[in-house]
Amino acid sequence: VKVLVVDDEEDVRFVARLSLGRVGGMNVIEAASGEEALALARSDRPDCILLDMMMPGMDGAATFRVLQAMPETASIPIIFITAKSMTAELQRLVELGARAVIIKPFNPMTLANEITAILSL
Amino acid sequence: MSLIPDPGSERGRLEALRRYQIFELDRFFDLSLDLLCIAGVDGYFKRLNPAFETLLGYKRDELLRRPFFDFVHPEDREATIAELVNVRRGKKAIRFANRYLCKDGSVKWLSWTASPATSEGLIYATAHDITRAKESEEALRLSEARTRSIIDNLLGGLVTTDHAARIESVNPAAERMFGYPAASLIGQSIGILFAEAFVSDRLRREALGHVTEWRAFRSNGESFVCELSVCEFDGGDRARHFAAHMLDISEREEVERLKRDFVATVSHELRTPLTSIHGSLGLLASGVMGELNDEAARVVSVAERNSIRLVSLINEILEFEKLDEGKPALDLRPVAMQLVFDRSIETVAAFAAQEGVPIDVQPCASIVTGDEKRLAQVLVNLLSNAVKYSSRGGAVTVSAARADGFVEIRVRDRGAGIPAQAQKRIFQRFHRIDSGDGHKKAGTGLGLAISRAIVQQHGGEIGVESEPGEGSTFWFRVPVVLPAGLPAVLPVILPVVDGTAAENPA
Numbered sequence: 001v002k003v004l005v006v007d008d009e010e011d012v013r014f015v016a017r018l019s020l021g022r023v024g025g026m027n028v029i030e031a032a033s034g035e036e037a038l039a040l041a042r043s044d045r046p047d048c049i050l051l052d053m054m055m056p057g058m059d060g061a062a063t064f065r066v067l068q069a070m071p072e073t074a075s076i077p078i079i080f081i082t083a084k085s086m087t088a089e090l091q092r093l094v095e096l097g098a099r100a101v102i103i104k105p106f107n108p109m110t111l112a113n114e115i116t117a118i119l120s121l
Numbered sequence: 122m123s124l125i126p127d128p129g130s131e132r133g134r135l136e137a138l139r140r141y142q143i144f145e146l147d148r149f150f151d152l153s154l155d156l157l158c159i160a161g162v163d164g165y166f167k168r169l170n171p172a173f174e175t176l177l178g179y180k181r182d183e184l185l186r187r188p189f190f191d192f193v194h195p196e197d198r199e200a201t202i203a204e205l206v207n208v209r210r211g212k213k214a215i216r217f218a219n220r221y222l223c224k225d226g227s228v229k230w231l232s233w234t235a236s237p238a239t240s241e242g243l244i245y246a247t248a249h250d251i252t253r254a255k256e257s258e259e260a261l262r263l264s265e266a267r268t269r270s271i272i273d274n275l276l277g278g279l280v281t282t283d284h285a286a287r288i289e290s291v292n293p294a295a296e297r298m299f300g301y302p303a304a305s306l307i308g309q310s311i312g313i314l315f316a317e318a319f320v321s322d323r324l325r326r327e328a329l330g331h332v333t334e335w336r337a338f339r340s341n342g343e344s345f346v347c348e349l350s351v352c353e354f355d356g357g358d359r360a361r362h363f364a365a366h367m368l369d370i371s372e373r374e375e376v377e378r379l380k381r382d383f384v385a386t387v388s389h390e391l392r393t394p395l396t397s398i399h400g401s402l403g404l405l406a407s408g409v410m411g412e413l414n415d416e417a418a419r420v421v422s423v424a425e426r427n428s429i430r431l432v433s434l435i436n437e438i439l440e441f442e443k444l445d446e447g448k449p450a451l452d453l454r455p456v457a458m459q460l461v462f463d464r465s466i467e468t469v470a471a472f473a474a475q476e477g478v479p480i481d482v483q484p485c486a487s488i489v490t491g492d493e494k495r496l497a498q499v500l501v502n503l504l505s506n507a508v509k510y511s512s513r514g515g516a517v518t519v520s521a522a523r524a525d526g527f528v529e530i531r532v533r534d535r536g537a538g539i540p541a542q543a544q545k546r547i548f549q550r551f552h553r554i555d556s557g558d559g560h561k562k563a564g565t566g567l568g569l570a571i572s573r574a575i576v577q578q579h580g581g582e583i584g585v586e587s588e589p590g591e592g593s594t595f596w597f598r599v600p601v602v603l604p605a606g607l608p609a610v611l612p613v614i615l616p617v618v619d620g621t622a623a624e625n626p627a
Contacts, residue, residue, distance in 0.1 A: 086439075105398075108403040
């Protein structure tokens with residue numbers, strides 16, 4: 001399974017890479033911004049995108065909309081990852097058409113399993 | 122008051138009769154407590170009864186020697202002259218009031234009735250001492266003015282209504298708060314201030330004797346949060362009257378909102394760095410990064426445990442902020458309390474065992490309306506507190522009882538107890554119970570505040586009974602839906618492993 005991790009925080013990407021790669025045995029690619037994510041999604045065709053909501057510039061919501069609009073990436077499942085758990089924020093994600101959301105901080109030992117479970121739904 | 126000449130037949134008998142009649146009148150004259158006098162148009166008393174001496178303290182000849190105006194209070198002389206002019210013209214004076222100066226410097230209020238005998242140049246007058254009535258009238262006026270001044274200067278709005286919620290009075294603060302002049306509100310239903318037709322019944326039901334919050338409207342249509350309490354009073358007419366005290370708390374609400382937003386923002390921001398810390402430590406502790414030596418493993422485990430604690434603190438704060446806004450919808454359904462008991466005991470069992478505090482559970486067959494997970498959260502909180510504040514070997518007892526359509530759950534510990542003044546505050550957020558033995562207890566100080574919010578969302582109540590040295594009993598009650606004793610079919614009991622719902626007692 002190839003997962004694209006999109007987060008502007010390098011440390012978070014590093015932990016996610018270890019959690020998914022070392023613990024979960026997944027193939028991990030990283031993007032530090034929405035723009036980078038769009039390019040990688042098109043060129044590398046991941047099986048899943050783990051997308052951070054709060055990013056400078058093109059944020060998670062904007063990135064999501066473009067990925068959904070582009071024919072090459074429209075079918076890639078996207079899982080949001082966010083630090084915000086307010087009702088309003090979750091509601092916003094639902095309205096956006098999010099399939100699943102993981103609230104930070106995630107458990108590094110179970111992250112891969114959670115993603116597998118979401119993908120199999 | 123004149124003697125009637127009686128042209129009789131026998132002179133001596135008549136003379137005797139006349140003398141007797143004069144004697145009789147003199148007796149009345151001397152006996153009267155009211156002042157009786159005959160005065161001349163020259164401004165002097167001609168004749169006075171002894172009541173003058175008694176009341177004013179002057180000797181008779183002092184009174185007769187000086188013009189009677191000397192005895193009238195200087196401020197009343199002008200009015201007295203005007204009244205006398207009228208009497209001289211033949212008009213009777215009835216209950217004319219003025220003040221007389223007494224010999225000892227005091228002042229007496231007199232109420233006069235006088236009629237002229239113009240042909241003789243005399244005035245016949247009686248006067249009654251009304252000093253006491255005048256004084257109480259004045260005292261009443263002062264007390265009225267004082268009360269009025271307090272009401273007019275209150276910072277809170279005060280609106281009174283009759284039994285039918287029609288406005289009877291409005292103080293200046295209420296005029297300013299609502300933007301209406303008092304005159305335009307008097308006679309209207311109090312509902313005009315809340316844009317709600319049936320508000321008066323609700324006001325009476327909910328705000329009588331309680332401080333409550335309402336959405337109110339100003340005359341320009343602007344709405345604001347109004348803190349309101351109602352009291353009933355006797356208007357002296359045997360009818361029920363109500364007084365509503367109101368405060369515009371929109372500013373306070375705004376500050377509260379900003380504070381909540383701030384706490385929420387900070388808490389969310391903390392999660393991002395925690396993701397890296399918690400994740401890194403988790404990976405290290407799991408051994409996937411390679412085996413650690415014993416000491417290193419211990420160091421990592423300390424750091425990991427505390428990062429978990431930090432995460433649950435933040436989760437708890439955020440959850441409380443949500444509850445505070447009444448946000449999370451409860452998943453209300455009939456819940457077997459037995460399930461809630463089992464769930465909760467299971468969650469705290471390990472912690473209780475570690476602390477050496479046995480939990481004694483009495484069976485409960487009641488069914489309530491509620492959110493099973495949330496009710497378990499409350500019970501877990503009460504149980505872990507009870508364990509936390511018990512000493513080793515001190516048992517915790519859980520029991521349930523039904524009363525008045527409610528099921529009451531009681532959690533009793535044999536800890537140090539909570540002093541009375543602290544009992545009132547422990548359900549407030551960030552309040553920590555002082556264990557009394559100098560031991561710091563872990564927790565956010567939010568557990569009981571969260572529990573209270575959850576119980577209140579269920580339409581229930583939560584409280585504590587405690588005697589220092591005797592332990593504490595925390596209780597909460599939630600409404601029942603099904604009558605007890607029904608053979609309820611209980612759903613399958615699933616073990617609960619839910620770290621977020623349960624307070625982490627570590």
